[in-house]
Amino acid sequence: MSFVFTPPATVSVPVVGQEARFPVHRVYCVGRNYEEHAKEMGFTGREPPFFFLKPADTVVAVEAGATGSIPYPSLTKNLHHEIELVVAIGTGGKNIAAADAHKHIFGYAVGLDMTRRDLQGEMKKAGRPWCIGKAYDHSAPIGPITPAAQAGDVNNAELFVQVDGKDRQRSSTAKLIWSVAETIEYLSAAWELQPGDLIYTGTPEGVAAVVSGDTMVGSVAGLGTLTVKVE
Numbered sequence: 541m542s543f544v545f546t547p548p549a550t551v552s553v554p555v556v557g558q559e560a561r562f563p564v565h566r567v568y569c570v571g572r573n574y575e576e577h578a579k580e581m582g583f584t585g586r587e588p589p590f591f592f593l594k595p596a597d598t599v600v601a602v603e604a605g606a607t608g609s610i611p612y613p614s615l616t617k618n619l620h621h622e623i624e625l626v627v628a629i630g631t632g633g634k635n636i637a638a639a640d641a642h643k644h645i646f647g648y649a650v651g652l653d654m655t656r657r658d659l660q661g662e663m664k665k666a667g668r669p670w671c672i673g674k675a676y677d678h679s680a681p682i683g684p685i686t687p688a689a690q691a692g693d694v695n696n697a698e699l700f701v702q703v704d705g706k707d708r709q710r711s712s713t714a715k716l717i718w719s720v721a722e723t724i725e726y727l728s729a730a731w732e733l734q735p736g737d738l739i740y741t742g743t744p745e746g747v748a749a750v751v752s753g754d755t756m757v758g759s760v761a762g763l764g765t766l767t768v769k770v771e
């Protein structure tokens with residue numbers, strides 16, 4: 541087969557303990573999945589999970605021990621960090637029951653759902669899609685994927701992000717409104733999951749702005765550290 545131009549390279553994420561990399565298919569994100577974050581965004585209560593997507597090529601994969609970098613994006617004056625547990629799907633499927641979700645998980649990683657909050661807010665107010673606020677270039681930094689068997693208890697793991705050494709967000713995945721398994725059940729009812737899908741599971745309270753020169757250090761217990769500098 542020939543193409544009219546060279547197709548883009550496959551986006552991939554390093555895997556802890558092996559040479560082979562995880563090829564990214566889609567990036568799904570869960571909105572308002574921690575109660576205190578839902579409140580700080582002006583919402584309350586438990587609603588069914590809802591989803592948005594980022595294109596695979598928004599992923600910025602950061603190698604183990606390295607400091608990644610993202611450019612300060614265009615158009616915004618309010619770039620926010622959202623620290624998140626990321627689930628990496630290894631086996632696809634649709635209508636997956638929560639009880640079977642673990643069979644579809646390859647591993648887990650630390651991710652940052654970077655957000656042009658001002659643009660997202662304008663779109664929300666107008667009832668328009670969030671793409672310009674959420675799905676922009678370089679908006680999905682991620683650290684190496686730890687295979688599930690080595691990841692410890694991701695359902696009860698402390699997660700945090702610090703900016704220039706100071707805590708911004710600190711919580712536990714035990715506070716997820718919809719657990720990883722429940723999220724996979726909902727998501728796979730709406731889309732057929734494929735190997736290579738990443739699921740950013742939502743962020744706790746404390747989202748706030750970063751500016752050029754800031755360095756974010758994020759972590760989910762058992763999954764290492766993700767360091768990203770805003771250029």
Ligand code: MN
Pocket residue numbers: 569570571622624653740742743
């Ligand atoms: Mn998020």
